[in-house]
Amino acid sequence: MTKRNDRQTLRGRAFALLLACSVGACALGPYDTEELKDLPPPDSLFLQELSRQYVELGDMERAEYDWPDTARFYDRAIRAAKGEIFEPEQLSARYLDPAEQTELSDARTQLASLFSAGARSIAGPESARGQAGFDCWIQELEEGHQPADIAYCRAIFVAAVSEIEAAVKGALVVLLPDADGKLGAVSVDNAGGSVLLDTERASALVAAAGATPRSAGTFVQADVEAVFGAALAASPAPPVTFVLYFEQGTDNLTSESRDLLATVSETITRRKLPQVEISGHTDRAGTTAYNDRLALDRARIVNSSVLGLGVPARVVAVESYGERAPIVPTADGVSEPRNRRVEIVIR
Structure with missing residues (x-):
């Protein structure tokens, strides 16, 4: 039996398990998005778009009666809507051919590197599409029988990464409070213009020398730690x-x-x-x-x-x-x- 057939067998067993659970009234995960109706939108544009993207993925899998992935994507949509930042799916969570894993591993590393540069705050919607596109791609590769869907998800990922890379280039300034909690203000100026930062974690990006500074929004705390964690840890203690x-x-x-x-x-x-x-x-x-x-x-x-x-x-x-x-x-x-x-x- 080929590995593809092994995957189909495993998915068939999962489907059988879900049927058994429905009879026994047990639950393996959310199979609808009713919970989202009562949740206020998160402050982060990244999380807002990520939740929406996962709802769409869950809807697509629901239409195909793929209940495990319906539950997986809806669960991620709810977690994002509640303000949780989590990483793209691990390769080890899926049954994949070794030949597929190299490209996926490189893609995931590329996305993680962009996230470490603050992409989730600088380019929130694009970063959300990149993460959802990756998770869609890896899920369709595991199924392995819909080449058009595989290509579609991969294209979403590639396009999003291209947009993110363009967005994060340049010099980044983020306003953080002093060690005693006091917050000042900073003006990012050059010949092209200026941006005033006067709220906590407000940020500005200068794409190139002489380029007009632009607001990069408010950084989420996870991005502050990802981008500046090592530097903050190495900073001398205040007098x-x-x-x-x-x-x-x-x-x-x-x-x-x-x-x-x-x-x-x-x-x-x-x-x-x-x-x-x-x-x-x-x-x-x-x-x-x-x-x-x-x-x-x-x-x-x-x-x-x-x-x-x-x-x-x-x-x-x-x-x-x-x-x-x-x-x-x-x-x-x-x-x-x-x-x-x-x-x-x-x-």
Whole structure:
């Protein structure tokens, strides 16, 4: 028996199983799209079109009484409508001739590469047609008895990929919040025009040098992770600042500030390539020269404590600002506890 006949036998068994389940009132998957009527459309153009494409594929298989693939495509339509982003079908999910797998594997890799470049956000409808076209192609190849349908699905995939490749070319800018959650704005400008990005995950694409920047829509989070995940993971952590306070006229830390030293040391050692700035400050009680010396003594005391906890000296810089950089501005000669401090900035 040929492999094609093996596939037909397996599909016949699946059909028999479905008949048995219908008699026993069991369910293997959705055989209609009634659930979609109560679902609001997803924000993503990609997911909107993907759901629609899978409904069409499910309808085609339903018309041919191919219940397993009807259920498969309708299920995917519902998942997309609910906002789920999932990958094109795996080759291992289908019974395919080895001769067919090379082209399919290359096609799937090509589509995955485009998705990793942000295609689902930049070219949402085209990306949806590419994914649905691939799943249609692989399904028709498994059936193997409708050459026209195989060619039709493959053509949809090829055309979609061509459109996606044209859409994703160029320099991409996506606006993301800072580590503390604050969101700024950025203007993407050149001689051809400008695009203002001022909402989270808003994006712009410049297709070529001098080309007019165009809005590429709002990136879905999955595309942010796919395109920028490695870069974000490699980004240095934001600076951390500690402030330690002193008793008036002395280089003695307050008890609360002494308790912070272990946390300071742990924060420094967690950094791969730390840079530490320790700066001493005083209030304006005392002369300028006296306060310069006192501030430096305070910074050195903290530096010695940090080095004693295992921080290497080569990563630390120590300086004195005396009374010249108060947190709370005061008149000369005024004692202010918040100005008697050492600031530690860890980068």
